[in-house]
Amino acid sequence: MVNSVEVEGLDVSRGGHPVLHGLSVTVAEGTVTGLLGPSGSGKTTLIRAIVGIQKVAGGSVRVLGLRAGSVALRHSVGYLTQAPSVYRDLTVRENLRYFAAVLGVGAARVDQVLADVWLGDEAGARVDRLSGGQQARVSLATALMGNPRVLVLDEPTVGLDPVLREELWSLFHRLGAAGVTLLISSHVMEEATRCERLLMLRAGRLLIDDTPAALLRRTGQTDMDAAFLHLVRGSETVQ
Amino acid sequence: MNLRRTTATALRVLAQLRRDPRTLAMILVVPPVLMLLLRYAFDSDLLLFQHIAPILIAIFPFVLMFVITSVAMLRERTSGTLERLLAMPIAKLDLLVGYGLAFGAVAVVQVAVVVAFVLGPLGVTIVGSVLVLSIFAVLDALLGMALGLCLSALARTEFQAVQLLPAVVFPQLLVCGLFAPREQMAAALQGLADVFPLTYAVDGVTRAAGESAWSGGLIEDLTIVAVCIPLALGLGALTLQRRTR
Numbered sequence: 001m002v003n004s005v006e007v008e009g010l011d012v013s014r015g016g017h018p019v020l021h022g023l024s025v026t027v028a029e030g031t032v033t034g035l036l037g038p039s040g041s042g043k044t045t046l047i048r049a050i051v052g053i054q055k056v057a058g059g060s061v062r063v064l065g066l067r068a069g070s071v072a073l074r075h076s077v078g079y080l081t082q083a084p085s086v087y088r089d090l091t092v093r094e095n096l097r098y099f100a101a102v103l104g105v106g107a108a109r110v111d112q113v114l115a116d117v118w119l120g121d122e123a124g125a126r127v128d129r130l131s132g133g134q135q136a137r138v139s140l141a142t143a144l145m146g147n148p149r150v151l152v153l154d155e156p157t158v159g160l161d162p163v164l165r166e167e168l169w170s171l172f173h174r175l176g177a178a179g180v181t182l183l184i185s186s187h188v189m190e191e192a193t194r195c196e197r198l199l200m201l202r203a204g205r206l207l208i209d210d211t212p213a214a215l216l217r218r219t220g221q222t223d224m225d226a227a228f229l230h231l232v233r234g235s236e237t238v239q
Numbered sequence: 240m241n242l243r244r245t246t247a248t249a250l251r252v253l254a255q256l257r258r259d260p261r262t263l264a265m266i267l268v269v270p271p272v273l274m275l276l277l278r279y280a281f282d283s284d285l286l287l288f289q290h291i292a293p294i295l296i297a298i299f300p301f302v303l304m305f306v307i308t309s310v311a312m313l314r315e316r317t318s319g320t321l322e323r324l325l326a327m328p329i330a331k332l333d334l335l336v337g338y339g340l341a342f343g344a345v346a347v348v349q350v351a352v353v354v355a356f357v358l359g360p361l362g363v364t365i366v367g368s369v370l371v372l373s374i375f376a377v378l379d380a381l382l383g384m385a386l387g388l389c390l391s392a393l394a395r396t397e398f399q400a401v402q403l404l405p406a407v408v409f410p411q412l413l414v415c416g417l418f419a420p421r422e423q424m425a426a427a428l429q430g431l432a433d434v435f436p437l438t439y440a441v442d443g444v445t446r447a448a449g450e451s452a453w454s455g456g457l458i459e460d461l462t463i464v465a466v467c468i469p470l471a472l473g474l475g476a477l478t479l480q481r482r483t484r
């Protein structure tokens with residue numbers, strides 16, 4: 001299997017504090033990979049390094065065979081920031097039209113992504129009049145806009161009701177089936193079961209790189225929270 | 240540089256302004272209102288008002304554009320949209336020139352309103368051409384905008400962005416020749432005035448209003464102001480870092 005993302009020996013410090021310590025991970029092409037870990041474990045920093053907007057102290061990050069942040073990658077990597085990053089004083093459609101022009105995709109794509117995130121009815125509404133969950137979906141629509149081959153999503157389902165969360169996960173799997181590589185961060189362990197593969201960070205190190213089923217089997221647990229606790233306690237005993 | 244992305248950015252910035260009618264109204268109404276105040280502040284010395292009115296036609300748009308653009312750029316940084324754009328295929332100059340086009344269009348309207356008001360109802364007469372004066376005033380507004388875009392990198396919060404006005408604009412105002420003739424200032428301040436772009440902007444509008452023909456001094460002022468605008472935009476592009484800590 002081909003890897004879309006290859007991270008090797010990545011060291012990152014922010015504000016003088018080391019955040020990632022010699023981290024090495026790979027993400028296979030066309031898979032839905034979950035990036036899990038408690039807040040402060042370095043998920044967002046790893047994501048920013050993969051998108052190529054994080055200064056790194058050492059190691060290498062390659063995406064689709066190119067150095068992360070390369071000009072050529074700006075067309076093929078979609079990025080969803082944790083907080084909705086869209087223009088709050090514009091309407092949903094005005095936002096999406098602008099990003100469509102920046103990415104050089106036709107206006108028809110705007111209606112497609114609106115449908116993908118179930119925002120067709122809110123297209124004419126100003127973003128700051130929408131609910132938090134709707135704003136998050138406007139931001140997601142922007143990340144989908146350029147038909148990216150690699151989609152890096154930082155907590156896309158936070159604050160959504162269970163129905164919408166379910167629908168977004170099925171969208172992610174449809175994209176994965178179509179060959180898009182998805183790396184999705186979450187701090188909700190329960191979402192891990194929806195991923196094909198799991199990467200779990202703890203204090204800037206890779207704690208788990210496995211499939212959800214294998215993880216449960218290996219730890220002898222029935223849910224992800226328990227499996228995670230089991231591994232954390234195990235790693236502390238080893239240390 | 241890419242025309243489609245630049246135009247899209249300009250239209251987006253204009254759409255944001257249109258959604259904020261109060262800001263738009265202030266951009267257009269504040270300069271004439273200040274001129275009106277000044278006209279009656281100098282009620283007993285209208286000759287002096289005649290002299291400083293053209294200078295203020297340049298200074299008000301300069302100051303307003305500086306404040307508005309530095310806050311607009313700061314907002315782009317804090318909302319995360321700048322980070323998102325820089326991860327997309329857009330050149331930094333597409334973004335900055337897009338801002339320049341949008342605010343430049345606003346500056347043209349702003350200057351037209353204040354020039355019409357000062358030369359019309361307020362009865363100020365100038366020796367030079369109205370067109371040259373207006374072109375100069377628009378360039379000064381663009382200079383304020385370019386400096387605002389460039390210096391907004393120094394501000395992390397809106398409080399800091401607002402402080403840029405006294406920190407960056409006031410010194411230029413104090414030594415530009417508006418409050419005291421430059422020749423009478425201490426030598427060090429004259430040297431300072433020589434490196435501040437606003438000095439040439441103010442000198443230029445004074446000449447544009449007072450001279451009926453193109454003098455060497457006027458062309459020199461025009462050139463310096465016109466060169467400072469892309470220079471400040473270029474510096475602004477350097478402050479936009481794709482990779483951050």
